[in-house]
Amino acid sequence: MANTTIELMHEHGSVRSYKSDPVPREMIETIVAAGQRASTSFNFQMYSVIATMDDEKRTQFMALCGGQKHIGQAPVFLTWCADLSRLARVSDVQGYTHEAGYMENLLLAVVDVSLIMQNAALSAESLGLGFCYIGAIRNSPQEVIDLLALPELVFPICGMTLGWPENPPRIRPRLPLEAVLHWEAYDINDRESLEAYDREMIATGIYRGRQVSAGKDKPETRYGWMEHSARRASKVLRPHLREALLNAGFEMK
Ligand SMILES: Cc1cc2nc3c(=O)[nH]c(=O)nc-3n(C[C@H](O)[C@H](O)[C@H](O)COP(=O)(O)O)c2cc1C
Structure with a gap:
């Protein structure tokens, strides 16, 4: 539609x-x-x-x-x-x-x-x-x-x-619909759709030359959306924000 x-x-x-x-x-x-x-x-x-x-x-x-x-x-x-x-x-x-x-x-x-x-x-x-x-x-x-x-x-x-x-x-593919749209209750069995998306993202060539460092010794692995996102998510993001918000008057009680 x-x-x-x-x-x-x-x-x-x-x-x-x-x-x-x-x-x-x-x-x-x-x-x-x-x-x-x-x-x-x-x-x-x-x-x-x-x-x-x-x-x-x-x-x-x-x-x-x-x-x-x-x-x-x-x-x-x-x-x-x-x-x-x-x-x-x-x-x-x-x-x-x-x-x-x-x-x-x-x-x-x-x-x-x-x-x-x-x-x-x-x-x-x-x-x-x-x-x-x-x-x-x-x-x-x-x-x-x-x-x-x-x-x-x-x-x-x-x-x-x-x-x-x-x-x-450039249009970046998004996760398969079934990974984000759940009917009636959350379904954690999304491995297959995530792997399919991983392969789709690799095929776009988006990650060529744009790999995030693993930050630790890691065996060579397929570098797609899953590895890219997991590496990114393993880093602490902007830890100064709580203090900055407090300074701006957002108490967050
Ligand atoms: C809240 C937010 C912050 C973002 N910050 C940046 C940024 O600082 N620099 C940048 O180049 N892209 C930034 N992006 C763009 C995302 O990287 C982009 O939306 C994502 O990779 C999906 O790609 P698309 O928008 O082309 O579909 C941001 C997107 C969002 C939603």
Whole structure:
């Protein structure tokens, strides 16, 4: 079953090479407004996005995100933030205390910002634009907070490069549907479908020359999605984030 929306979704591929043509401001407004139509917990709308077009600032972002070249190349860099500060201001005006100090508050805001940014991303693709999420923005959260003057209770969750694709993106296969779609109850017997996906990913050549180090002695093994993902998952990821969130006012009780 398909329609033009579903077809567009299946054509998604992250874009890491951009033309130098600018993206009109109006287009950015259009995609963020489309993003805003995403559902949002309690209609709280716990997100903000900062659009950066300035060359110097984008170069700074590139440096903060491990030197990823597409950040410097794309004409627009969007910083999608979990934002509890607006609600705190509203509560203040209305004479209440915003109980923002719980894990649930962080989860609410992270889900909200994830939904708006993916809605915006899809609308960008519908206009012929390309994008790439930049999780590396969480490498140096405090520097990003300073660069964008983010107030307390606003935290950068994900960056996004935006621009006109130099080439059509490569479409990466996804896990077989049966590995992610369970009927009535979770089925852990997914080995066969994971192995099939592993072989499919190897066939794309995506991992050629892009192997993650094993970090330990390991016998030569087939290097596909399973080995690649397991190696990645064996590394501690951004251990500084808890402290950075606490500093930004997210208490996570
Ligand atoms: C939250 C998030 C953070 C990501 N961070 C980065 C990043 O820092 N740099 C990058 O080049 N790609 C990043 N990606 C893109 C993923 O690598 C990409 O979506 C994934 O490999 C699947 O490829 P596809 O989007 O082309 O289908 C990120 C994706 C997500 C969802």
